């Protein structure tokens with residue numbers, strides 16, 4: 675399956691509305707334009723009306739299209755508030771981060787009064803289509819949780835399993851990453867990885883197979899795993915990479931894209947509604963795929 679295929683899987687019958695926080699951006703509005711061409715969703719564009727009009731003209735978005743509404747909010751941080759409120763009040767179905775700091779969007783999503791918390795840990799899940807790899811690889815969490823605890827990692831796995839299921843990956847294989855594939859008491863990531871493995875075996879983490887610790891090469895390459903003599907249901911064929919800290923995931927994310935030529939889609943999972951969350955430097959294509967992934971995930975709820 676390719677990321678392009680997600681576009682076909684989105685249900686067009688019950689069309690969803692996407693609220694875009696700080697929409698005045700070329701890549702964001704190009705993604706909106708393509709989403710309209712594929713008839714994926716309706717849009718509420720939140721931001722400075724003049725700026726949105728100017729950028730829309732440049733990228734060729736027809737703002738008189740009945741599937742688009744504008745909400746004039748000149749103050750940047752308030753665009754996140756308005757987009758999130760629009761979802762929590764039931765007008766929109768999905769939040770999309772536009773040209774705005776990730777933190778501002780996440781703080782609005784976590785807001786106790788009008789946010790989208792659902793009593794669980796929220797986490798970022800990125801889906802990569804890597805050239806010469808025959809299946810997607812999911813990476814979590816490169817966008818939200820900074821240094822998750824063991825309990826949080828278990829919930830982060832569950833969030834990523836939901837996204838995997840939305841893509842048709844059943845019983846995904848999860849590799850909790852570390853620098854080595856054995857437990858080393860001086861490396862906390864290895865202890866958590868072993869605990870998560872046991873938690874899955876005992877039914878505390880469901881609908882997936884967890885095995886770790888695994889180093890990145892053992893997780894994705896059968897050859898590397900067999901050279902180390904690793905016997906594992908996950909080694910060499912991981913669907914989901916769980917990393918111990920945001921810096922590791924963020925560096926892997928960017929290296930997949932910049933060095934391996936990967937295509938990516940990213941969402942926040944675990945909230946009352948999905949949130950499209952890509953890096954501001956990600957392309958319009960990536961934002962379009964992320965939007966489709968969020969719409970697909972929202973159908974699962």
Ligand SMILES: CCCC(=O)SCCNC(=O)CCNC(=O)[C@H](O)C(C)(C)COP(=O)(O)OP(=O)(O)OC[C@H]1O[C@@H](n2cnc3c(N)ncnc32)[C@H](O)[C@@H]1OP(=O)(O)O
Nearest residue numbers: 776777780781784794795796797816817818819820952953
């Ligand atoms: C991947 C591509 C895009 C990127 O490159 S993104 C770039 C990197 N990402 C970032 O910079 C964001 C990293 N994360 C953060 O900055 C912060 O953790 C974040 C999400 C803004 C939250 O920070 P603060 O608002 O300071 O939150 P806090 O720790 O004081 O907690 C406030 C309340 O929110 C809760 N909370 C925080 N993170 C949560 C989570 N993941 N899931 C569920 N609830 C969460 C927290 O428990 C607290 O709740 P309460 O007030 O005690 O009830």
